[in-house]
Amino acid sequence: MSVRPASNGAGVTPAEMEQMVARAGLALNPGQLADLVLTWRQMAALIATIPRARPLADDFAFVFRPPLPRPAAPPRR
Numbered sequence: 577m578s579v580r581p582a583s584n585g586a587g588v589t590p591a592e593m594e595q596m597v598a599r600a601g602l603a604l605n606p607g608q609l610a611d612l613v614l615t616w617r618q619m620a621a622l623i624a625t626i627p628r629a630r631p632l633a634d635d636f637a638f639v640f641r642p643p644l645p646r647p648a649a650p651p652r653r
Contacts, residue, residue, distance in 0.1 A: 588616045 588596075593613045597604055604612065632638045 587620060588613060 590609065590613050593609060593616065597609065597612070
């Protein structure tokens with residue numbers, strides 16, 4: 577499995593984060609803003625490691641087939 581580089585251009589600058597926080601109507605102190613920028617960068621690095629070119633057979637949602645229900649027993653006389 578190949579891993580993409582952590583720096584794929586999805587980083588965010590402190591100025592961009594400040595703008596997004598202001599649009600959201602939040603008031604964060606500089607320490608909270610720095611933590612948010614660091615978290616954003618770490619999440620972008622983690623997301624970049626998720627493999628995307630996998631066959632559908634590797635996804636259990638497409639492979640698992642629940643058993644069919646049993647046919648109803650004929651009524652007794």
